[in-house]
Amino acid sequence: MKNLLSMEHLSNEDIMRIIERAEQFEDGELSRLTKSYHVSNLFFEPSTRTKTSFEMAERKVGCTVIPFDADFSSALKGETMYDTVKTLEMIGMDAVVIRAKEDEYYNELLEGINVAVINAGDGAGQHPSQSLLDLYTIHKEFGSFEGLNITIVGDISHSRVAKSNATALKRLGVNVRFLCPPEWAGDFESYHSWDGLIEDSDVVMLLRIQHERHVVNKSFSKESYHEQYGLTFELEAKMKKNAIIMHPAPVNRDVEIVSELVECERSRIFDQVRNGVFVRMAILETLLEGR
Numbered sequence: 001m002k003n004l005l006s007m008e009h010l011s012n013e014d015i016m017r018i019i020e021r022a023e024q025f026e027d028g029e030l031s032r033l034t035k036s037y038h039v040s041n042l043f044f045e046p047s048t049r050t051k052t053s054f055e056m057a058e059r060k061v062g063c064t065v066i067p068f069d070a071d072f073s074s075a076l077k078g079e080t081m082y083d084t085v086k087t088l089e090m091i092g093m094d095a096v097v098i099r100a101k102e103d104e105y106y107n108e109l110l111e112g113i114n115v116a117v118i119n120a121g122d123g124a125g126q127h128p129s130q131s132l133l134d135l136y137t138i139h140k141e142f143g144s145f146e147g148l149n150i151t152i153v154g155d156i157s158h159s160r161v162a163k164s165n166a167t168a169l170k171r172l173g174v175n176v177r178f179l180c181p182p183e184w185a186g187d188f189e190s191y192h193s194w195d196g197l198i199e200d201s202d203v204v205m206l207l208r209i210q211h212e213r214h215v216v217n218k219s220f221s222k223e224s225y226h227e228q229y230g231l232t233f234e235l236e237a238k239m240k241k242n243a244i245i246m247h248p249a250p251v252n253r254d255v256e257i258v259s260e261l262v263e264c265e266r267s268r269i270f271d272q273v274r275n276g277v278f279v280r281m282a283i284l285e286t287l288l289e290g291r
């Protein structure tokens, strides 16, 4: 693996290798990296979890983190993504972690760039490190993927998390169902009511409503969304004994999920954040080892 750009590029074996390595990091194993690689985090969209988690993971595997402030970078003077990354390569970076609002911004980095590129979210495209930490969380819970029923709920068409996870989960043998308002289904076949979905779900994966990506959302009402698609106490009570709740976060409390359920016993929402550090350590080690 040279880059991590999309879950479409990973085989099931690649995924399982990252999960196994993340498990070893969680058990206390140290990084195999034998030198201090230089890494920069280029976030052109807001982030709390992904940016901080990558920085923690970079430090834990022994990388030197070189600060990059997108709000004071020459991108604001019109510098292209290619020129920005090539410049960082010439300064001595070994890897860059990038979040940008353009779908597939990374296409212009496929030729002529010799640093490892890690996609930390491209528009409404992909979010592979989030998907890998979601898969790690599910694998940690159930020990395998085959035959699980996973219901992904919410803003499917705008969600890079839904797209990344759908690709990988289906390939790993999961029965993936989408539940969303009809206008948010995109290309996915979807359900528009919880009827029959909650009782047999092993995982209910809620998605954040991404107001920033909605061109027209004047008719949107948080209350009616919550009533129809939100995870309420009544729905939670119908979940299977060992079923879990996930959400990539940030959470719109009392919209996607009742606020009090965010930290209920079956919620793994904050565990996902913790797991993300081990998974990102595994990603960094895999990409940087032997460079």
Ligand code: CP
Pocket (backbone or CB within 6 Å): 046, 047, 048, 049, 050, 051, 130, 248, 249, 250
């Ligand atoms: N889940 C996720 O990508 O969160 P941030 O936007 O805070 O990084």
